[in-house]
Amino acid sequence: MFDHLRQERVLILDFGSQTTQLIARRVRESHVFCEIHPFNMSLKEIENFKPKGIILSGGPSSVHDEGAPLADPAIFDLGIPLLGICYGMQLLAHQLSGAVEKAQRREYGPAAIDIDMPGDIFYGIEKQGVRVWMSHGDRILKLPPSFKTMAHSDNSPTAAMGDSKRHLYGVQFHPEVAHTPCGKDILENFLFRICRCRPSWTMKSFVESTVSSIREKVGNDQVICALSGGVDSSVVAVLLHKAIGERLHCIFVDNGLLRKGEAETVQRVFRDHFEINLIHIDASAEFLDCLRGVSDPERKRKIIGNLFIGVFEREAARIRDARYLAQGTLYPDVIESVSFKGPSATIKTHHNVGGLPEGMKLELIEPLRELFKDEVRLVGRELALPERIIMRHPFPGPGLAIRIIGELSPANLEILREADAVIQEEIEASGWYEHVWQSFAVLLPIRSVGVMGDERTYEQVIALRAVESVDAMTADWARLPYEVLGRISNRIINEVKGVNRVVYDISSKPPSTIEWE
Numbered sequence: 448m449f450d451h452l453r454q455e456r457v458l459i460l461d462f463g464s465q466t467t468q469l470i471a472r473r474v475r476e477s478h479v480f481c482e483i484h485p486f487n488m489s490l491k492e493i494e495n496f497k498p499k500g501i502i503l504s505g506g507p508s509s510v511h512d513e514g515a516p517l518a519d520p521a522i523f524d525l526g527i528p529l530l531g532i533c534y535g536m537q538l539l540a541h542q543l544s545g546a547v548e549k550a551q552r553r554e555y556g557p558a559a560i561d562i563d564m565p566g567d568i569f570y571g572i573e574k575q576g577v578r579v580w581m582s583h584g585d586r587i588l589k590l591p592p593s594f595k596t597m598a599h600s601d602n603s604p605t606a607a608m609g610d611s612k613r614h615l616y617g618v619q620f621h622p623e624v625a626h627t628p629c630g631k632d633i634l635e636n637f638l639f640r641i642c643r644c645r646p647s648w649t650m651k652s653f654v655e656s657t658v659s660s661i662r663e664k665v666g667n668d669q670v671i672c673a674l675s676g677g678v679d680s681s682v683v684a685v686l687l688h689k690a691i692g693e694r695l696h697c698i699f700v701d702n703g704l705l706r707k708g709e710a711e712t713v714q715r716v717f718r719d720h721f722e723i724n725l726i727h728i729d730a731s732a733e734f735l736d737c738l739r740g741v742s743d744p745e746r747k748r749k750i751i752g753n754l755f756i757g758v759f760e761r762e763a764a765r766i767r768d769a770r771y772l773a774q775g776t777l778y779p780d781v782i783e784s785v786s787f788k789g790p791s792a793t794i795k796t797h798h799n800v801g802g803l804p805e806g807m808k809l810e811l812i813e814p815l816r817e818l819f820k821d822e823v824r825l826v827g828r829e830l831a832l833p834e835r836i837i838m839r840h841p842f843p844g845p846g847l848a849i850r851i852i853g854e855l856s857p858a859n860l861e862i863l864r865e866a867d868a869v870i871q872e873e874i875e876a877s878g879w880y881e882h883v884w885q886s887f888a889v890l891l892p893i894r895s896v897g898v899m900g901d902e903r904t905y906e907q908v909i910a911l912r913a914v915e916s917v918d919a920m921t922a923d924w925a926r927l928p929y930e931v932l933g934r935i936s937n938r939i940i941n942e943v944k945g946v947n948r949v950v951y952d953i954s955s956k957p958p959s960t961i962e963w964e
């Protein structure tokens with residue numbers, strides 16, 4: 448797709464840094480479209496891409512390593528402005544006849560730089576003691592001819608360099624991370640002053656252009672969409688509905704493993720409010736039947752995944768003339784599958800890839816393929832989806848099944864669902880909902896003694912899990928106030944029959960995981 452929205456686009460070549468995606472998100476936040484491609488993208492493809500600027504990411508290698516990833520040297524002569532970040536800067540030096548050496552001391556963490564050449568990428572930035580985030584082992588020994596040092600730090604005589612005439616720049620630090628407070632200004636100087644991009648990438652224009660391209664593609668055909676009630680599939684559904692109205696058919700499979708009230712909410716929001724064709728399948732009996740006697744979490748996952756496909760296919764087959772299947776694939780899933788050895792893709796996606804029917808003879812429509820999660824949320828807001836759905840925490844596909852340790856039963860599910868509902872209510876009421884990544888109840892397969900009135904009880908234990916995280920790769924337990932913990936515990940023990948003890952999980956990931964399974 449090459450429309451006005453994406454005309455002003457920037458190419459990010461990935462050399463394997465953990466923060467490559469962050470660079471892309473920052474560029475997008477400045478309303479410039481960009482894509483991440485592997486460092487060895489061919490010159491022809493780069494020319495076809497027609498970038499207004501190129502950013503070379505950082506990476507774990509040293510330019511002196513055997514087999515270190517290099518850029519095609521021809522990209523320095525395309526006349527396209529270029530910014531090398533960290534390893535990207537060392538490459539510039541290495542490939543343009545400068546020299547890079549091992550620094551005596553690895554520089555990792557906060558540093559202060561002084562600007563030697565204000566203007567260009569440092570336009571409008573204070574000159575001394577600029578706080579930046581460093582992470583490098585090598586440093587520039589000799590500048591390439593025609594380059595000048597633009598900034599230095601105590602440990603890096605060249606913390607930034609550039610050749611203003613050729614619009615080639617390099618920074619030793621990471622402007623894309625939050626620890627470099629003026630990083631956004633530096634990137635914007637590059638985008639707007641050097642590359643002369645216009646800030647045309649907005650979610651409003653994304654919605655407009657996507658709606659019209661979906662209309663064009665779908666024509667008079669019918670589209671099926673698997674709606675789960677999560678952010679991604681909800682945004683896909685509303686976006687498609689805006690484009691093709693009646694010709695969208697959403698299938699919502701209630702597997703009986705959802706949270707309290709979830710099935711009702713989905714129907715209220717999508718059928719009643721948005722007036723979307725919604726087929727609600729209550730398959731809970733079928734799912735519970737197949738899960739009877741199963742306690743191994745991987746088997747639970749498999750059974751649930753396969754059954755979902757079966758139910759979905761069965762229902763989809765009833766929709767006559769369906770030609771397309773709409774899916775909420777996001778950009779991190781796409782990059783993960785194409786990127787250079789994949790190290791930059793830090794977002795764990797394998798869990799959440801929908802596993803949709805392979806045998807179905809439907810063409811895919813993936814309108815969110817270019818978007819990061821934060822952009823999807825903005826699109827949701829643009830489409831007036833309720834804030835509850837937009838800001839919804841991730842919820843695993845196998846649902847409550849992996850939060851009951853051991854075998855499932857209708858009684859166990861009821862206990863877990865009620866306990867979980869208390870947690871959701873209290874976390875929301877306390878204002879913690881947006882600070883935590885996920886919060887939920889886990890039902891443990893043990894009983895312990897308690898006392899209620901004059902009677903001894905022998906009932907089950909709920910573990911409360913609440914974690915903070917940015918991408919689910921790592922997580923730390925949320926420091927919820929004692930009052931919130933106390934209220935949750937009191938309410939669960941008083942209101943949920945069958946539970947006489949609540950414990951709080953204070954483990955971080957790693958070495959623990961978020962779910963207990």
Ligand code: XMP
Pocket residue numbers: 748795798799800841842843844845885919956959960961962963
């Ligand atoms: P863990 O437990 O591996 O979870 O730390 C990381 C993130 O993945 C979610 N998760 C799943 N999502 N199917 C899913 O769709 C699954 O089987 C599954 N297992 C874990 C989990 O909720 C967390 O956000």
